[in-house]
Amino acid sequence: MQGPSILIVEDDRIVAQDLRMRLTGLGYPEPGLAATGEAAIIHAKSKHLDLILMDIVFAKGHLDGVQTVEEIRAFAALPVIYITASTDEATLERAIATRPSAIIRKPVETHELAQRIQAALSRKGRP
DSSP states (O other): OOOOOOOEEOOOOOHHHHHHHHHTTTTTTOOOSSHHHHHHHHHHHOOOEEEEEEOOSSSSSSOOHHHHHHHTTTOOOOOOEEEEEOOOHHEEEEEHHHHOOOOEEOOOOHHHHHHHHHHHHHHHOOO
16 A cells, blocks of 8 residues: 555554554554654665654653654754653753644554644645
8 A cells, every 4th residue: 555654753662553553443554663763863864754653752862753853854854753752841841842743642542643744744745
């Protein structure tokens, strides 16, 4: 199926695979996966992407999700949906400052995920 190219940036393997299965279950093509901010930047530089689903806090790497989005936005204007368990207000304020399409709190509801992705892609001009 031809459709939007989505990258999931999530260091928890179980959460990443759950999101992948949800996306394919919603009819989206197989998404890319990255477990660190550094890997996400490499992926974004080497592949055409339409949307990034970004965790905010990573256990590995030197960048958090907000820093990763700032780095990616320096070379690509991509819509981002943060998916996070973080409730730290300072971190959430930093995330909001990057102007994401949405912020979804974990645990993720499939219906909310579908709506947020559809809205982000429609603003970008993709169905």
